[in-house]
Amino acid sequence: MAIPVFVVTGVTLRMMGGVGWPGLATEGALWFPNLTQVAMVSSYTEQGTLALDFPMGPAGFVLPLAIFAATLTSLRIGFGAAGTRAAPADDWVGQALKVLPPLLYGMTFINLWVKLQLPHCALLHWAASSAFTLGLQVSLQQPAFRAAFNLPSPKDLQELLGRLAGQQLQELEDASGSLAANSRGYVVSALPEKLVKQVSEETSSDILVVLGAQHSAQRRYREALYCLDRALQMEPGHVRAHYSRGQVFSLSGRWLDAQACFERAAELAPPGSTEKGQATYCIATAMHTQGNLAGATQAYQQAAELWPNQPVISFSLANVLLAQKRPHEARRVVEEALGMAAMRNPRAPFRQQFMQLLERIDNALSPGSQQT
Numbered sequence: 001m002a003i004p005v006f007v008v009t010g011v012t013l014r015m016m017g018g019v020g021w022p023g024l025a026t027e028g029a030l031w032f033p034n035l036t037q038v039a040m041v042s043s044y045t046e047q048g049t050l051a052l053d054f055p056m057g058p059a060g061f062v063l064p065l066a067i068f069a070a071t072l073t074s075l076r077i078g079f080g081a082a083g084t085r086a087a088p089a090d091d092w093v094g095q096a097l098k099v100l101p102p103l104l105y106g107m108t109f110i111n112l113w114v115k116l117q118l119p120h121c122a123l124l125h126w127a128a129s130s131a132f133t134l135g136l137q138v139s140l141q142q143p144a145f146r147a148a149f150n151l152p153s154p155k156d157l158q159e160l161l162g163r164l165a166g167q168q169l170q171e172l173e174d175a176s177g178s179l180a181a182n183s184r185g186y187v188v189s190a191l192p193e194k195l196v197k198q199v200s201e202e203t204s205s206d207i208l209v210v211l212g213a214q215h216s217a218q219r220r221y222r223e224a225l226y227c228l229d230r231a232l233q234m235e236p237g238h239v240r241a242h243y244s245r246g247q248v249f250s251l252s253g254r255w256l257d258a259q260a261c262f263e264r265a266a267e268l269a270p271p272g273s274t275e276k277g278q279a280t281y282c283i284a285t286a287m288h289t290q291g292n293l294a295g296a297t298q299a300y301q302q303a304a305e306l307w308p309n310q311p312v313i314s315f316s317l318a319n320v321l322l323a324q325k326r327p328h329e330a331r332r333v334v335e336e337a338l339g340m341a342a343m344r345n346p347r348a349p350f351r352q353q354f355m356q357l358l359e360r361i362d363n364a365l366s367p368g369s370q371q372t
Helices: 002-018 057-079 092-115 120-140 143-148 154-176 193-201 205-217 221-234 239-251 255-268 274-290 293-306 311-323 327-338 351-365 367-371
Strands: 041-044 050-053
Touching: 002 120, 057 092, 057 120, 120 143, 193 205, 193 221, 205 221, 205 239, 221 239, 239 255, 239 274, 255 274, 274 293, 274 311, 293 311, 311 327, 311 351, 327 351
Parallel strands: none
Antiparallel strands: 041 050
């Protein structure tokens, strides 16, 4: 309902501005006292060339560019910096989700041309809507705001929806005997009968986890998830099963699901254990891939404390700091990593990658780079 109302209101205001509705020419404010004015007027000359006129000068670009920036920010929050990569791609819905973000980004850029030619009465309506949407998105990310309105966290909501969807899909599968690939990543009736029988007869959750890892190594991700889900039915607190599920989801590009599995593994792992550090590192990797750089930075730092002297963590942390334009911190991380015992040998694994990263950091710190 909100979208039709928004469109109808916007079209109406545009028409009112176009016909010079009484009062609009004098009841504006700030730099746009005339609400019928547009930032840009485009026309064609007799020779067929495009001619542009800017009746408001630079001030006319303020509202269109503010709306443009708010829309892009809102899309980025909604999809994430790596939203297209995080979308599952094993059905037509997944394929559509991979196409949707670049399509909307492209439409936003094209729509800037339209905004520049809208009267300011319509732009004000658009700016208010964009500001409200962006403000709501930012507020919902704050724990204090969610607590004040008794709203679930994104993690709790994801788990709840996952449980409800899984329950409904299982009921459909039991009723019909067949179903397309679902949110679990597999359909029991579509799996090999031999595997289903083997898993149903297995009484050890540890063996099922190993069996899942074997299928994952052979890129049979649905079979792997089936084995791991069965292991968790037998032992819900099996840390390695949660961790392995996260690995399977990450290998198949389902980073949000992977992050949830790694978070559960880290929660269940004994304090101070290597498993807790490994799971935390994977949480950071999932966040990094989805574009949550601030969250990834914090998780990498926690992983470094839980699982110390691991060059791979230092390498990832330095990269995410550099991506946030924090080259000084990134350089300190690289220098500390190069001082690790595992990195002192010139032929040590990762050393060449660290040296290449150090060169990128130095380029970012150069005066010419800082000026640009």
